[in-house]
Amino acid sequence: MSARERNSLSSKSKASTARADAHSAHPTTESASAAAPELIGLLTHEDIDRARDRYEVERARSRGQGPRALGRFRLLWLLVGPGILVFLGENDAPSMLSYSADGARHGIGFFLPFVLLTFVMGFVVQEMTVRLGAVTHRGHAELIFDRFGSFWGFFSMGDLVLGNFLTLITEFIGIRAGLGFFGIRPVVAVGGALVIVVGAIGTGRYWTWERITMGLAIFNGLFIPAAILARPNWHAAGRALLTWSPLPRGSHYAVIVLILATIGATITPWMLFFQQSAVVDKGMQPRDISAGRFDTFLGALLAALFAIAAILATVPLFRHGITAAQFEKAEFAQALVPWIGQAGAALFALGIFEAGMVAAIAISTSSAYAFGEVLHTGHSLNRPLRDAWPFYLTLTGSACAAAALVLIPAFPLEFVILIVNVIAVLAMPPALAFLLLLVNDREVMGEHVNGFWANLAGIGVTVLLISAGIGFGLATVFPQWLGG
Amino acid sequence: MADRANLNETMESGAPFVPLSAARPNLRDPRLVLSLLEADQVVAAKSQTHFGRRALSLGIRLTLWALRGYVLLMMIIVVVSVLRALHGAR
Numbered sequence: 001m002s003a004r005e006r007n008s009l010s011s012k013s014k015a016s017t018a019r020a021d022a023h024s025a026h027p028t029t030e031s032a033s034a035a036a037p038e039l040i041g042l043l044t045h046e047d048i049d050r051a052r053d054r055y056e057v058e059r060a061r062s063r064g065q066g067p068r069a070l071g072r073f074r075l076l077w078l079l080v081g082p083g084i085l086v087f088l089g090e091n092d093a094p095s096m097l098s099y100s101a102d103g104a105r106h107g108i109g110f111f112l113p114f115v116l117l118t119f120v121m122g123f124v125v126q127e128m129t130v131r132l133g134a135v136t137h138r139g140h141a142e143l144i145f146d147r148f149g150s151f152w153g154f155f156s157m158g159d160l161v162l163g164n165f166l167t168l169i170t171e172f173i174g175i176r177a178g179l180g181f182f183g184i185r186p187v188v189a190v191g192g193a194l195v196i197v198v199g200a201i202g203t204g205r206y207w208t209w210e211r212i213t214m215g216l217a218i219f220n221g222l223f224i225p226a227a228i229l230a231r232p233n234w235h236a237a238g239r240a241l242l243t244w245s246p247l248p249r250g251s252h253y254a255v256i257v258l259i260l261a262t263i264g265a266t267i268t269p270w271m272l273f274f275q276q277s278a279v280v281d282k283g284m285q286p287r288d289i290s291a292g293r294f295d296t297f298l299g300a301l302l303a304a305l306f307a308i309a310a311i312l313a314t315v316p317l318f319r320h321g322i323t324a325a326q327f328e329k330a331e332f333a334q335a336l337v338p339w340i341g342q343a344g345a346a347l348f349a350l351g352i353f354e355a356g357m358v359a360a361i362a363i364s365t366s367s368a369y370a371f372g373e374v375l376h377t378g379h380s381l382n383r384p385l386r387d388a389w390p391f392y393l394t395l396t397g398s399a400c401a402a403a404a405l406v407l408i409p410a411f412p413l414e415f416v417i418l419i420v421n422v423i424a425v426l427a428m429p430p431a432l433a434f435l436l437l438l439v440n441d442r443e444v445m446g447e448h449v450n451g452f453w454a455n456l457a458g459i460g461v462t463v464l465l466i467s468a469g470i471g472f473g474l475a476t477v478f479p480q481w482l483g484g
Numbered sequence: 485m486a487d488r489a490n491l492n493e494t495m496e497s498g499a500p501f502v503p504l505s506a507a508r509p510n511l512r513d514p515r516l517v518l519s520l521l522e523a524d525q526v527v528a529a530k531s532q533t534h535f536g537r538r539a540l541s542l543g544i545r546l547t548l549w550a551l552r553g554y555v556l557l558m559m560i561i562v563v564v565s566v567l568r569a570l571h572g573a574r
Contacts, residue, residue, distance in 0.1 A: 039528055042526070042527075043517055043518075043526070043527075044528070047521065047525075047526055047527055048517055051521055054520040054521060055511070136535070137522065137524045137525050137530060138524075146534050146536070147535055147536075148537070148538070148540070149537055152548060283521070283525060376531065380527075419565075422562065423562060426555060426562065427555055429551050429554060429555070430551040430552060430554075430555055433547060433548060433551055441538060443535070466554065469558050472558075472561070473557070473561045476564060477561065477564075
């Protein structure tokens with residue numbers, strides 16, 4: 001069976017695409033000018049913007065050949081983005097508060113190296129989405145519907161929509177909590193954040209949106225000075241990284257929930273959908289895969305550093321026997337004032353705000369990409385509003401609905417934050433199964449299919465997530481087994 | 485003119501066209517746009533081409549169903565744990 005079923009093109013176009021199929025198992029690597037020159041009259045604003053980005057990339061690539069480090073740096077600068085955004089976007093408000101809960105309740109012994117491990121797992125699966133996007137030029141949702149049909153597609157979308165919306169709510173919780181530290185009223189904080197979300201997409205250009213969001217995301221680094229102000233015990237941190245000890249004490253059930261929440265703080269279904277769609281919207285091609293891999297690695301590295309900093313910043317709460325859960329509205333920053341000072345706590349609060357802000361932008365965009373792909377309507381940040389209004393409506397609509405819910409009084413904030421990450425982990429194995437099936441599909445990926453080690457790592461991550469979920473299930477149904 | 489000459493060669497060879505000399509490319513020229521994009525990156529082509537359905541073996545279908553059952557079971561357990569927590573809070 002052919003990998004592509006083409007229909008309703010003009011007869012000339014049909015002939016040319018048939019030629020492409022005949023020439024190559026994977027025609028997407030062929031220049032459009034050679035494969036289908038009759039497309040000349042059908043170009044859109046989106047194509048032209050993408051071509052402009054590709055022009056810059058090709059120019060940088062040709063100048064970066066040889067020993068010219070500056071040219072290579074420019075090429076990387078042009079090609080990084082989706083990987084950094086996905087990982088710093090996932091270092092979001094609930095994630096940072098989960099990491100903080102790790103540090104505040106159980107110290108650094110187990111969770112410091114465990115958080116590092118989760119980022120390694122995150123890199124393994126996100127790298128696959130780079131290849132999928134660059135090779136197929138299709139988003140994740142579109143590929144699942146195409147290859148597995150709408151029955152499995154709608155299941156997959158159901159998980160994504162539920163997870164994204166719940167997570168989006170928690171991002172606005174983080175925005176509200178972060179700015180609440182500075183005395184900003186919730187309605188102003190949430191309303192201001194919505195304006196930023198809409199402003200970022202208002203540029204009508206993927207490249208500009210990406211750079212604005214990356215500019216915001218780099219403030220995730222605010223957790224580093226906050227951690228330094230907490231005067232961490234570097235010797236204990238080093239020992240924890242090497243020995244994974246001391247292990248957390250207390251209720252086994254609470255520890256299992258926190259382990260699941262910590263995994264869910266790094267690996268979630270929206271990340272798969274977002275990065276693949278962003279790679280496509282950025283216009284990346286198979287020859288950009290190594291740069292995309294570097295982008296993903298850099299994103300994972302930065303996010304791991306900032307997550308560890310969040311843990312170290314909240315360790316004083318653990319050392320002084322304070323449980324952050326005692327504080328309403330997840331006001332970790334307020335709790336930290338006596339231990340890291342007003343400036344340190346302010347940095348922490350700004351970090352929580354920034355984490356929520358970037359994730360709100362990324363997650364609402366992820367939902368919009370997926371809806372656009374499934375409904376076959378325009379789904380690119382390079383499209384003007386009039387051409388892709390369902391895409392922009394989904395994006396702003398989901399953000400507005402989540403923001404409105406956060407303003408409901410007596411919302412159970414910390415509990416929702418922890419449980420959202422747990423749900424993300426539980427929904428992940430089917431998403432990983434689709435990812436592994438797609439990335440091993442030679443008709444889709446051609447020569448870029450997974451190798452042995454990538455499959456081993458991917459299956460290993462899936463088995464680990466299922467085991468963690470089963471552990472959570474057993475601990476919930478049979479709490480007496482764990483003495484809890 | 486040099487760009488156009490390169491472009492003509494590109495149209496014939498299918499190789500990417502990179503006019504190094506131009507700081508600002510003339511992207512009003514659709515052929516330049518096409519030379520920079522892969523065939524499946526052009527919106528008009530992409531919207532009319534689809535990857536076909538793959539045949540799912542029994543093993544794959546069983547795995548997908550098992551994972552679907554796992555998610556549903558786990559969601560029920562999450563609801564149970566939420567109800568327990570709410571009950572405990574009272």
